[in-house]
Amino acid sequence: MKELKPVKQAISASRLCKNYExxxxxVTVLDGVEFEVDEGGFTVLGGLSGSGKTTLLNIIxxxxxxTSGKLLVYGENLTAKSEDFLSNFRCSNVGYVFQSxxxxxxxxxxxxxxxxxxWLKKPAQPSKTVWKNS
Ligand SMILES: Nc1ncnc2c1ncn2[C@@H]1O[C@H](COP(=O)(O)OP(=O)(O)OP(=O)(O)O)[C@@H](O)[C@H]1O
Ligand SMILES: [Mg+2]
Numbered sequence: 001m002k003e004l005k006p007v008k009q010a011i012s013a014s015r016l017c018k019n020y021e022x023x024x025x026x027v028t029v030l031d032g033v034e035f036e037v038d039e040g041g042f043t044v045l046g047g048l049s050g051s052g053k054t055t056l057l058n059i060i061x062x063x064x065x066x067t068s069g070k071l072l073v074y075g076e077n078l079t080a081k082s083e084d085f086l087s088n089f090r091c092s093n094v095g096y097v098f099q100s101x102x103x104x105x106x107x108x109x110x111x112x113x114x115x116x117x118x119w120l121k122k123p124a125q126p127s128k129t130v131w132k133n134s
Contacts, residue, residue: 008074009036009039010037010038010039010040011036011072011073012035012036012037012071013036013060014069015032015034016034016059016069016071017032017033017067019067029052030052030055030059045057054099057096059071059078062078062089062090062094063090065078065079066079076089
């Protein structure tokens with residue numbers, strides 16, 4: 001039998017909480033969220049509108065920080081990192097399709113895709129596909 005390899009933990013969240021301060025007072029969106037995702041896993045996050053899916057994804061991807069709790073992504077405790085670290089972390093590791101697209105409207109489709117490569121100072125590989133704006 002083939003030897004089994006230990007599974008690496010990609011994400012580990014413990015006691016994650018997120019509150020928003022609004023003009024109507026404090027809104028608690030995440031209240032002690034705990035979960036783990038193994039490397040290579042495929043995970044679906046479900047819930048009613050307003051239940052906090054985007055809030056949680058923003059925290060996992062380093063866009064936002066929790067009010068309290070701990071989040072490890074490949075061993076990095078993202079809750080303790082600077083904005084500079086998080087910018088580089090997102091650019092190098094995170095692929096995120098936003099609920100609202102957040103594209104730079106003055107750039108073409110190809111330029112929007114290549115833009116993060118400029119941040120990383122890596123030349124974008126020329127594509128065999130020709131992108132055209134409609
Ligand atoms: N910046 C903010 N300030 C105050 N409240 C916020 C903020 N962002 C989100 N919320 C509130 O947090 C709750 C969760 O919002 P979130 O966008 O995470 O939900 P969702 O599960 O992604 O919803 P949907 O399925 O509609 O996309 C909602 O009640 C929302 O109004
Ligand atoms: Mg959402």
